[in-house]
Amino acid sequence: MSSQKDHKLCMIPGPVEFHEDVLTSMSTLATSHVSPAFIPVFGESIQLLRKVFLTEKGQPFVVSGSGTLGWDMVSSNLVEPGEDALVLNTGYFGDSFSECLKVYGAKVTQVKSEIGERTTIQEVSDAISDKSYKIITITHVDTSTGVLADVKGISEVVKKQSPNTLIIVDGVCSVGCEELRFDEWGIDVVLTASQKALGVPPGLSILVASERAIEVFKNRKTPIPSYYASWAHWLPIMNAYESRKGMYFATPPVQLIYALNTSLKQITSIPLETRFEQHKKASNRIKDALDSLGLNFLPKNREAAANGMTAIYYPEGIQPADLLQKVASHNVVIAGGLHRAIATKYFRVGHMGISATEPERKHLDTVISALTDSLKELGYSGK
Amino acid sequence: MSSQKDHKLCMIPGPVEFHEDVLTSMSTLATSHVSPAFIPVFGESIQLLRKVFLTEKGQPFVVSGSGTLGWDMVSSNLVEPGEDALVLNTGYFGDSFSECLKVYGAKVTQVKSEIGERTTIQEVSDAISDKSYKIITITHVDTSTGVLADVKGISEVVKKQSPNTLIIVDGVCSVGCEELRFDEWGIDVVLTASQKALGVPPGLSILVASERAIEVFKNRKTPIPSYYASWAHWLPIMNAYESRKGMYFATPPVQLIYALNTSLKQITSIPLETRFEQHKKASNRIKDALDSLGLNFLPKNREAAANGMTAIYYPEGIQPADLLQKVASHNVVIAGGLHRAIATKYFRVGHMGISATEPERKHLDTVISALTDSLKELGYSGK
Numbered sequence: 186m187s188s189q190k191d192h193k194l195c196m197i198p199g200p201v202e203f204h205e206d207v208l209t210s211m212s213t214l215a216t217s218h219v220s221p222a223f224i225p226v227f228g229e230s231i232q233l234l235r236k237v238f239l240t241e242k243g244q245p246f247v248v249s250g251s252g253t254l255g256w257d258m259v260s261s262n263l264v265e266p267g268e269d270a271l272v273l274n275t276g277y278f279g280d281s282f283s284e285c286l287k288v289y290g291a292k293v294t295q296v297k298s299e300i301g302e303r304t305t306i307q308e309v310s311d312a313i314s315d316k317s318y319k320i321i322t323i324t325h326v327d328t329s330t331g332v333l334a335d336v337k338g339i340s341e342v343v344k345k346q347s348p349n350t351l352i353i354v355d356g357v358c359s360v361g362c363e364e365l366r367f368d369e370w371g372i373d374v375v376l377t378a379s380q381k382a383l384g385v386p387p388g389l390s391i392l393v394a395s396e397r398a399i400e401v402f403k404n405r406k407t408p409i410p411s412y413y414a415s416w417a418h419w420l421p422i423m424n425a426y427e428s429r430k431g432m433y434f435a436t437p438p439v440q441l442i443y444a445l446n447t448s449l450k451q452i453t454s455i456p457l458e459t460r461f462e463q464h465k466k467a468s469n470r471i472k473d474a475l476d477s478l479g480l481n482f483l484p485k486n487r488e489a490a491a492n493g494m495t496a497i498y499y500p501e502g503i504q505p506a507d508l509l510q511k512v513a514s515h516n517v518v519i520a521g522g523l524h525r526a527i528a529t530k531y532f533r534v535g536h537m538g539i540s541a542t543e544p545e546r547k548h549l550d551t552v553i554s555a556l557t558d559s560l561k562e563l564g565y566s567g568k
Numbered sequence: 569m570s571s572q573k574d575h576k577l578c579m580i581p582g583p584v585e586f587h588e589d590v591l592t593s594m595s596t597l598a599t600s601h602v603s604p605a606f607i608p609v610f611g612e613s614i615q616l617l618r619k620v621f622l623t624e625k626g627q628p629f630v631v632s633g634s635g636t637l638g639w640d641m642v643s644s645n646l647v648e649p650g651e652d653a654l655v656l657n658t659g660y661f662g663d664s665f666s667e668c669l670k671v672y673g674a675k676v677t678q679v680k681s682e683i684g685e686r687t688t689i690q691e692v693s694d695a696i697s698d699k700s701y702k703i704i705t706i707t708h709v710d711t712s713t714g715v716l717a718d719v720k721g722i723s724e725v726v727k728k729q730s731p732n733t734l735i736i737v738d739g740v741c742s743v744g745c746e747e748l749r750f751d752e753w754g755i756d757v758v759l760t761a762s763q764k765a766l767g768v769p770p771g772l773s774i775l776v777a778s779e780r781a782i783e784v785f786k787n788r789k790t791p792i793p794s795y796y797a798s799w800a801h802w803l804p805i806m807n808a809y810e811s812r813k814g815m816y817f818a819t820p821p822v823q824l825i826y827a828l829n830t831s832l833k834q835i836t837s838i839p840l841e842t843r844f845e846q847h848k849k850a851s852n853r854i855k856d857a858l859d860s861l862g863l864n865f866l867p868k869n870r871e872a873a874a875n876g877m878t879a880i881y882y883p884e885g886i887q888p889a890d891l892l893q894k895v896a897s898h899n900v901v902i903a904g905g906l907h908r909a910i911a912t913k914y915f916r917v918g919h920m921g922i923s924a925t926e927p928e929r930k931h932l933d934t935v936i937s938a939l940t941d942s943l944k945e946l947g948y949s950g951k
Binding site for chain 1: 572575576578580582583584585586591592594595597598599600601602603604605632633634635636637639640643667668671672761763769770771791792793794795796797798816817818819820821822823824896901903906
């Protein structure tokens with residue numbers, strides 16, 4: 186671990202700090218994407234993803250791209266032009282998912298929450314009694330606000346009132362740190378990316394689709410309006426690698442997949458329950474410390490707050506750039522605001538992956554000290 | 569270099585062997601994508617790409633994705649539904665580019681060459697006198713056949729006969745190893761990927777667009793039919809990072825971009841002319857050796873053959889799997905066939921990047937010995 190000591194600790198809501206073994210996998214020597222060395226690594230990674238997503242038969246996709254590409258996958262494979270999509274919007278990422286859906290012809294209705302609030306079950310119930318939606322999208326954690334959605338509760342009401350609606354979860358900032366039970370909750374798609382709680386450098390778009398979602402995809406009547414995002418290309422590739430055969434559509438990012446494999450093995454080496462608890466504990470630790478400094482959070486209450494990140498309003502009199510720079514001078518990197526309406530009014534701290542699961546690294550202590558000291562140095566005297 | 573000795577030498581037409589410093593950059597510690605550490609690395613990489621593409625004002629795009637994503641970028645940003653596209657097809661990648669163009673509504677006409685032949689200037693001249701094409705696409709090197717297109721000659725005839733047609737070059741297997749002069753030849757788009765002659769692990773879709781192409785994009789009348797591939801998102805990001813500011817659309821693949829930066833600095837440290845010559849020399853070395861063994865090449869003559877790879881017919885009596893496995897037992901990995909019509913009849917050898925530019929590594933000797941010995945062991949007695 187000592188080799189990592191000199192760099193600024195990256196405590197943003199992704200990319201997160203990476204385990205040394207994951208970084209070593211990133212520099213795997215040149216390896217053919219269809220070689221007997223690589224095929225089982227890719228194949229096993231696909232299988233390990235099922236364990237992390239808590240699904241028996243969900244179909245994983247691992248594609249070269251950013252998390253954003255997951256929206257294109259959902260919008261272009263599952264929704265046909267003119268079909269209705271309901272977007273539960275708790276921040277920036279709800280806006281973007283809506284925009285993406287519209288590009289591919291969906292008619293989008295949004296349930297927009299006030300900043301810091303999460304969608305209530307009643308709001309969902311009301312919305313789905315109006316119209317028959319092809320899909321409903323839930324941002325599990327909106328990275329711009331740190332608001333945590335009640336995926337389980339929403340899923341229940343959708344299943345009851347509108348059983349044909351596909352339930353889509355944007356899990357970019359939740360997979361690997363928030364409780365998310367694909368099969369048990371009846372989710373149809375969870376999309377995520379490598380650089381958050383999965384603990385792998387950015388560059389992989391990762392998605393799991395239910396058997397039902399794959400059926401809907403296979404039975405679509407209109408042509409798929411994307412080439413790169415089309416499951417018609419990726420499904421055979423995933424099946425081939427899972428059955429330990431090479432196949433070509435686009436060159437997979439070999440080194441990133443080696444890194445993914447390393448991280449997935451670490452993640453699945455302990456029960457996922459334990460991992461969820463570790464993130465809850467880390468989150469409470471950070472939130473209690475900031476609370477005791479008299480700071481206010483974007484999410485209205487702890488229940489509606491993410492466990493992998495925290496979004497905090499700057500206290501009166503503290504300038505955004507000042508705090509971020511001061512914290513950086515303590516060798517810790519935190520993130521500014523992202524939600525357009527209030528971008529300069531708050532900052533964000535990430536506490537996912539090894540920062541939460543390996544307390545011996547003292548990442549939480551380090552970020553709490555850096556924040557406490559920085560605020561003091563900027564003249565903030567607490568509550 | 570000794571650390572790389574134990575692995576099987578990867579002599580396929582991408583991914584290629586990577587320089588140690590590039591691999592070290594791949595394991596760059598966690599770094600925020602909007603940090604003062606990373607922003608100049610991304611910004612400088614964008615600028616260095618212009619030097620490699622030999623352009624003053626071309627607009628580089630560096631996006632998380634496979635090379636394949638470049639086709640979506642061209643097809644969704646530059647062609648509007650119903651517009652005509654002319655595809656010069658010298659193999660598998662011409663078929664795929666055509667398929668991608670059609671997904672986004674282009675009307676595609678193909679000039680298909682016989683396997684091993686390249687499109688003649690006369691064929692291009694005839695094709696563009698029939699119709700007014702919005703774009704013409706040229707696969708500079710079709711990785712499935714090893715055929716090298718005459719981009720300069722084609723560009724000349726298009727400029728003369730159909731000056732408004734945008735000239736698009738698929739340079740996935742050519743950028744960094746084949747002579748390609750963006751400004752001088754009047755190219756409008758070159759798309760490529762990281763894992764070939766640019767010497768970086770797979771995971772980056774890289775593209776350069778001319779000022780004219782950007783104008784055409786900005787003046788399009790119909791909505792852009794893609795979200796992830798839309799230049800409306802990527803253009804502001806590229807401009808921001810180039811002017812040393814962070815901006816967010818999708819998390820860039822930080823570690824891959826550090827690796828790209830390292831490789832681009834190496835590539836631009838000597839004149840590109842020298843690099844082109846090094847690849848020509850390496851190519852002749854390989855082709856002369858295989859020629860002297862009595863083997864036959866897919867490309868009909870040396871002029872129509874790529875300098876970064878070689879496609880070779882199996883000699884009579886040699887089974888595909890046998891040769892690839894035998895060569896692997898000599899610790900060298902080569903590639904099988906990819907062109908659907910003759911996939912089991914030929915194999916491919918890559919000689920790009922450090923394998924061509926750093927002869928002291930003896931990669932060419934190693935692959936020539938491995939092939940010579942393997943053929944002998946399989947009972948092939950030469951011409």
